[in-house]
Amino acid sequence: MYLTLSLILLMLLAFSPAQTRSIKAVEIHGPKDPGFNSAGDDELSVSAIIERANRDIGQKPEDPTITFGDILVDDGLQNADPCTSRNPSCLWPKNKNGIVYVPYIISNQFCPKEKKLITDILKTFRNSTCIQFVPRDREEDYIHIQNLKGCYSSVGRRGGEQTLSLSRQGCLYKRAVQHEFIHALGFHHEQSRSDRDQHIRIVYENIDPDKKHNFNKVDTNNLKTPYDYGSVMHYGRDAFSNNGQPTMIPIPDQNVAVGRAQEMNANDILRIKRLYCA
Ligand SMILES: [Zn+2]
Numbered sequence: 540m541y542l543t544l545s546l547i548l549l550m551l552l553a554f555s556p557a558q559t560r561s562i563k564a565v566e567i568h569g570p571k572d573p574g575f576n577s578a579g580d581d582e583l584s585v586s587a588i589i590e591r592a593n594r595d596i597g598q599k600p601e602d603p604t605i606t607f608g609d610i611l612v613d614d615g616l617q618n619a620d621p622c623t624s625r626n627p628s629c630l631w632p633k634n635k636n637g638i639v640y641v642p643y644i645i646s647n648q649f650c651p652k653e654k655k656l657i658t659d660i661l662k663t664f665r666n667s668t669c670i671q672f673v674p675r676d677r678e679e680d681y682i683h684i685q686n687l688k689g690c691y692s693s694v695g696r697r698g699g700e701q702t703l704s705l706s707r708q709g710c711l712y713k714r715a716v717q718h719e720f721i722h723a724l725g726f727h728h729e730q731s732r733s734d735r736d737q738h739i740r741i742v743y744e745n746i747d748p749d750k751k752h753n754f755n756k757v758d759t760n761n762l763k764t765p766y767d768y769g770s771v772m773h774y775g776r777d778a779f780s781n782n783g784q785p786t787m788i789p790i791p792d793q794n795v796a797v798g799r800a801q802e803m804n805a806n807d808i809l810r811i812k813r814l815y816c817a
Contacts, residue, residue: 584775584798585714592709593689602688603702607728607753608774609691609719611702621758622695623725623814629695630725630815631680633669639815641682641723642675643703648686653711657684660716667808669816670724682723690715695725717803718771724811729766729773730787731757738766739787739797746786750779754786762813764806771800771807 583591589609596602604612622629631641643661645654661672675681680696682703690710692703703719705711710719730739733756741754767773768789775798776785789795 580712581801584778585712585718585771585800586774586778586798588709588712588715589690589718590778592706592715593691596689596691603691603704605689605691607731607755608778609689610722610727611691611693621760624760629697631670631696633815637669637816639670640678641670641672642678642680643672643682643684644675645684646686649684649707653707656711657705657716660713661720663713663717663803664720664811668811670811672720682720690719692719692722694722694727696723713802714771714800717807721772721803721807721811725814726772726810727757727759729768729770731755732759732761732766733757734761734766737790738768739789742784742786742788745777745780745782745784747779747781750781753779760814762810764810764813767804767806768795768797769800769804769806771803773798773800775799 580588586608593605593609596605606612631639633639645657649657658672664670664672672682680698681700683700684703684705686707687702687704689704689706693701701723703723705716705719710716729735730741731754735756743751743754746754774787776787777783778786778798780786787797789797
């Protein structure tokens with residue numbers, strides 16, 4: 540009996556630290572990244588991570604134009620979810636075998652461990668949907684994953700090379716990486732949904748005037764999926780707050796958790812499947 544118990548204890552001791560490490564993927568970063576992955580990062584909402592990483596974007600003329608917090612503004616389709624039902628569409632094309640291959644190249648600014656972290660996160664799409672992110676061969680349209688200032692992406696397939704930035708200094712979290720790639724698949728933020736006013740109240744007095752555009756609504760195709768506060772595409776309760784007070788209050792229950800996803804959830808997966816895999 541004692542032997543069995545000690546054996547179980549030993550196994551627990553041996554396995555639990557390893558499990559913790561695998562969840563905290565960003566621990567691969569060493570002291571070269573001061574301040575990165577500081578204590579308490581697990582508590583940060585995906586939008587807090589993105590806001591922190593993107594706080595300096597826009598201060599220099601050469602900076603990209605970003606809207607909605609992390610969506611790259613380029614010509615044409617910036618409010619993009621409706622682009623998925625336009626012709627030509629911004630969807631990534633489906634192969635005859637039913638798989639949607641999304642080609643990417645990844646910058647050598649990332650070290651091998653970081654590349655592995657990112658590509659491992661990309662495999663989570665393959666595991667639950669028909670989307671497969673694959674290294675680019677000669678495809679014309681592809682995602683260029685770069686270590687630029689901040690975390691951001693375009694919405695949907697833009698044609699040609701399109702930038703998806705994952706700063707090494709603050710974006711290499713599962714939830715932030717998934718979030719940016721879900722943008723690249725054509726999805727907008729949950730709180731931008733066409734029906735969001737039935738589910739959240741935007742508190743404009745707590746938002747910087749120059750950040751209010753981040754709360755614009757988009758005429759989204761909601762794919763008959765419910766509004767979901769737990770989507771990895773939902774920003775946190777105090778996103779873009781200028782005073783620490785909430786900028787979004789859930790309706791009708793003010794106390795439900797908002798924007799706390801650690802990874803894409805069942806509704807995020809369902810939407811991707813309905814858009815691409817049906
Ligand atoms: Zn976003």
